[in-house]
Amino acid sequence: MKRLLLLCLPILAAAPLFAQDQAAAQQAWMDYMTPGKVHQMLAHSDGTWDYELTFWMAPGAPPSKSNGTAENKMILGGRYQESVHKSNIDGMEFEGRGLLAYDNAKKIFQNSWIDNMGTGIMLLQGTWNDASHSLTLTGKTYDPMQGKDIEMKEVITIQDNDHHTMEMYYVKDGKDIKSMEMHLTRRK
CATH class of the missing domain: 1.20.5 (Single alpha-helices involved in coiled-coils or other helix-helix interfaces)
Structure with a gap:
C-alpha cells in the first residue's frame, strides 16, 4: 500500500x-x-429579402438580370446564419444556400456556399470594416470553364437595416473583375 x-x-x-x-x-x-455582439449583428439580417441580381458571364459582355428571394435565419443557438436563395435565372430554377459564421477565436468571418449550378463548395473568409459597414470575404472556388480553382472576393455592404448589397468578383492577373451584383431589400 x-x-x-x-x-x-x-x-x-x-x-x-x-x-x-x-x-x-x-x-x-x-x-x-458563446455567441457575442458580432453574432447579434448578423441576426439583424434575419428575415425575408427580395433581391435584384445582375451578373456578367465575361468582362464587357452584356449583363443578365433576375429577381429572387433570400431567407436568412440564425441557427444552432445564434451561432451561424443560414441563408437560402431562390430565383429563376435565364429560365432555370436557381437555389443556393450559404452558411455565415463568425469564429470567436480567430476573429474572422467564414462563409460556405452551395447551389444547384455546381457540385462543389465555395469557402471564403474575411473581416468586417466598421468605416464602410462592409464584410469582405476572399477564397477560392472551382471554375468549370477554366478547369481549375480561381480566387474570389465577395463584398457585403450594409446600407441600412433594410438595404444590403453583395458584390462578387473573381481575380484575374491580380485585378478584381466584377461578376455579380445583388441589391437586397428587406420584405416588410
Whole structure:
C-alpha cells in the first residue's frame, strides 16, 4: 500500500494543476462557443429579402438580370446564419444556400456556399470594416470553364437595416473583375 501511495504522489501533487487546466479549458470552450455582439449583428439580417441580381458571364459582355428571394435565419443557438436563395435565372430554377459564421477565436468571418449550378463548395473568409459597414470575404472556388480553382472576393455592404448589397468578383492577373451584383431589400 505504501508503495502504491508513493507511486501516486506525483499524480496527487499535480491534481491542482489539472484542476486549473480543466477550468482554463472549460473557459476557453465557453469563450469559443458563446455567441457575442458580432453574432447579434448578423441576426439583424434575419428575415425575408427580395433581391435584384445582375451578373456578367465575361468582362464587357452584356449583363443578365433576375429577381429572387433570400431567407436568412440564425441557427444552432445564434451561432451561424443560414441563408437560402431562390430565383429563376435565364429560365432555370436557381437555389443556393450559404452558411455565415463568425469564429470567436480567430476573429474572422467564414462563409460556405452551395447551389444547384455546381457540385462543389465555395469557402471564403474575411473581416468586417466598421468605416464602410462592409464584410469582405476572399477564397477560392472551382471554375468549370477554366478547369481549375480561381480566387474570389465577395463584398457585403450594409446600407441600412433594410438595404444590403453583395458584390462578387473573381481575380484575374491580380485585378478584381466584377461578376455579380445583388441589391437586397428587406420584405416588410
